[in-house]
Amino acid sequence: MPSVLNEAVKLPCGLVLPNRLAKAALAEALAGSENTVTPTLLKAYERWGRGGWGAILTGNVQVDVNHLGQPYDPALHGEYTGKAGNEPLLARWTSYATAVQQQHGSPGIVQICHPGRQSVRFAGRRGVFASTLAPSAIPLQIGEGFLARGLAWLLFPAPREMDQADIDRVVRQFADTARLMADSGFSGVELHGAHGYLIDQFLNAKTNKRTDAYGGSAEKRAKFLLDIIHAVREVVPAGFAVGVKLNSADHNSSTFEETMTQIGLLAEAGVDFLEISGGSYENPKMLGLDAPKSERTLAREAFFLEFARETRQRFPSLVLMLTGGFRTRAGAESAVQQNVCDIIGLGRPAAIDPDLPKVFLDDGLEDEQARLVLGRVPMPALARLLPFKGVGAGLESNYYAAQIKRFAQGLRTIAPGL
Template sequence: MLLSQELVLPSGLRLPNRMSKAAMAEGLAATTHDPNQKIRKAYREWAKGGWGMILTGNVQVSDDYLGAPQDIDVPAQNTDELQAAWREWATECQASGTPTIVQLNHPGRQSPAGAGKKSFFTKNLAPSPIGLNFGPGILAKVASKVLFGTPKEMTVQDIKLVIDQFVEGAKRSYDAGFKGVELHAAHGYLLAQFHSPATNRRTDEFGGSAHKRVEISLRIIRRIRAVTSPNFSISIKFNSADAATDKTEDVLEQIRLLVDAGIDFLEISGGTYENPLMMGDDGVAKQDMSEDKPMKASTIKRESFFLEFAQTVRKSFPGLVLMVTGGFRTRTGMEGALQSGACDIVGVGRPAAVYPDFPTKIILNENVKDEDANANLPRIEVEGAEKWIVKISGVTALGAGKTTRVYQEHIGSMAAIKA
């Protein structure tokens, strides 16, 4: 099956199979925001799982602005002790030979109050001063104002500083021994805010056209390449939801520019805090997965949230390595997505938190039949007072927050496993 086949990326990085442990918020760095012992222990478990590639959770490039209070960050001042912790993290991740990519991020306007060193009165950063819109209700508007506020429109100097921060994060990853970095330009974070006309209304060198909106990412990619090596993988996580607010041809133009800049692969995901599509639904429909009845194309699309957009990208960029993350739960669904040509790498999130050895134990295990090769995750229901708050406020992200907490608890359990 294609899932078990090796894939060589343009940089020369070799993936032993097509399954990638997707980026997930670990929620384990609340105090020091560095790759502490708990984080290293969790990644030690994933390292033993037989993944073709491991993507870390968000590493925030600014210690002033975090996406969550428990994120790892890249502080402005590095130390020998901190760099040693990063090297140990890279070693743990890759102990079994699985290449590991660090996901670098800046939350932009999606940095909640209390996350990072910024004061309560410091405004978040964004390409344009457009606040989050959780809905028309009063409670939704209050939540937006109190938790996030109206962001500050970034100056050109602010933008150059953020570019420097991404480059510094990549350099530290490279020096630590990681195999590459992925720029997070999805889920409504800062780079996605620049890419989208809904959140970028600038008219300078960083806005006003599809090309200029992606300029910040292009500069970051070129600068990272200059301080690392040709064999260091540079990829980007791209928000499929942008196609809903921009012309398809503009979205494809942005991807073309990213490809020309030299990305190794493009990961397709989607959603924002306003519309958390990436959270999806853990309910997996019963499917006939017998060998003589291959999964229908419609069923494959239903399992993967963003496969249809990936197929659109594939038509324009047949040689681009594509990774699709979101919704994959079964061997048949993953294999079907690869066989369709829509993607080359399957990103797996929640099942990896419950089963760190998901590839070797289930999906790539030849002793497990197709009909049994699935994650079989329970549906997570928002109940009680939390359900009432979501209903009254209309803020769907609050309900999605419970799902995040449940899977962070699973990751926390991994961190508690004795060596």
Template sequence: MPSLLNDAVKLPCGLVFPNRLSKAAMAENLATSDSNPNENFNLAYNRWSDGGWGMIMTGNVQVDVDHLGNFKDPAVQTDYETKSSKLWKAYAAASQKHGSPTIVQLAHPGRQSLRGAGRRGLFAPTIAPSAIPLTIGNNFLDSVITSLAFPRPREMTQKDINTVIRLFVDSARFIAESGFSGIELHAAHGYLLDQFINPKTNLRTDVYGGSAENRARLLLDILKGCREAVPATFCIGVKLNSADHSAANLEDTMTQIRLLVDAGIDFLEVSGGTYENPRMVDGDKPAISQTKSARTAAREAFFLDFAKETRKRFPNLVLMLTGGFRSRAGAEAAIKENACDLVGIARPAAVNPRFAALLLDEGTRDEDAQISLDKVRPGWLPKLLRSQILGAGAESTYYADQIHRLAKGRATAVPGH
């Protein structure tokens, strides 16, 4: 009997994903000094295109070349040079060569932009809804490293906000013209749009701060502008955090989701974490419930409650859950429980670009339709210094290295092997 993961999913815009499995976003760290995609992108994404995925999500594509999250992030160039346009069209063609629609994750890092990443200058500040610096780790060394790595942000003016809206809209138009199937507005993981949504990082007293509706205003303004700039059949999704939301502000979050639904999003991806609390790059948790701490169990229970509550209130919203899926059984369980319509899978796709095909293959037994990934351990120095920030990038770096190997046609490996 075919797995229900084989079911097609049709979005409100009319785009159809041929199955429920999505290669989720991962940082590729492949862009050249001009922040354009290159042949390495094409080679890696061609491998995923041939992997049986119902949808492929790119890593972060920054909308502002002056503000990159990492030094090798790709970014849309607002001058739309002929050379740049050709490179992006080649990227779109490679990623969709075998029929998997590809969605570009558009982002602005805000205060989570490394010093020197982008063209703003080494000593220029980052931008954020409020001038609240990052706090990573809880010791003196982490504090010093954070202040050196991430400039203190300045509070955005109305002119800055207008510029960011224009950059997102221009980028959406360019991505559509390049031949991709859609975009996802990245409003999670502590990036700029999430900084506006979150009351902890948005202390503004103007129309972009205060109430849940006001904090969502920038995202909604961008969504409206993008929808007007692209064809009706072009997909626009949104990525939101879930694990960061407590019961105390659940109603604010549901209010913001309702605004997005009313604005006509095609799907909502639920994820979690920020640079300060990087749940999206944590290692796998133990599979046996008895070994889990009470805190971990409570957080996971709330995640399920969040998904079920979202489904209850917005039954027609196409919902994508990302994080921790390692098996056919796990992915099927999420669908059967009506927690989501789409299953986002990241790290397994970096070590096996055909992981989706494996899960969808009726000839593969359930016990073989899975992968085990050990946690990537930081080196001895972060442990010795008890530094969170020095060890935080171990997971992302490891899987970016696997993507580099995909691009070069080399064998990949799971951690610890």
């Protein structure tokens, strides 16, 4: 009997995903010092493009080259005014879209992002002493104690509270980036509203202390994201998907209803899908470093499954993608069969095996064979002594970025802990 994972998923915009397995966004660190499309980046996505994915989500494409999450993120270098007069730029991004999807049919969806206060001091072209941007001037805290505070100061400049001109400019940058991706031939974009980046900073009461139209209530904190969605819709074709990645891990019982209110606003805005993830630089739960290891948790696999279940109950028509922790076909099938989500996001497993859908969708394989076991990335002894979680998260991210580079170069990947 064919796996439920082999079923197609039709998004509200009309885009059809040929199956339920999506290669989730990963930091590739392959855009070089020019922060643009490189041959190695293209080779990585050509390899994923042959893997049989229902959708391929790219790593972060930053909407402003002055504000990068990592030094080697691809980014928009200036205002995009359309195809006329931008032929070289369009050719570069069209080669990216072609590598992702046009040869093998997996829709390519570009994750577009602004890091806000999580822009590392040495990443981007604003200058090492320039401030980062944030809804409120709240510095990043990556741990307790003098050492953690010193490292936070070294890595992350103090943020500046955005004024209306800043907000309008960033909204326009998101729209420009989405328009360029649509003109290049991609099938959609995902607005990165998780992991502590700028959209998440606006959504979250911990980082948004504004008293104007963009803060003070759950609805007002969502205005920045809603403005971006509306601006993007105005410049992309009707069949172009617009999704959102949303944080779940930072919300406790006291803020849960506010989060549900914001999801309701996204549903009303007509987003094509909602990806549920979680964590930030301050608390990197998207990597599962602190995930409990009970038999019940291991059986259900997904880190954010309960949050997705509640979202599904309240918004049954919203297309949900759940990312984080899936390692077996049985676990992925269970999440879909329980009607918790529509799309299964696979991140780190996709960096180790770019052909993983061919394993999960092979009816000839028993469940015990349709799995990918990953151990922990080894942490040097000195790093274990440092008083902040971000060290482990950084090592994890760098390890899997190195595996992406390996298979882009035709080399065998190495699963951690094996």
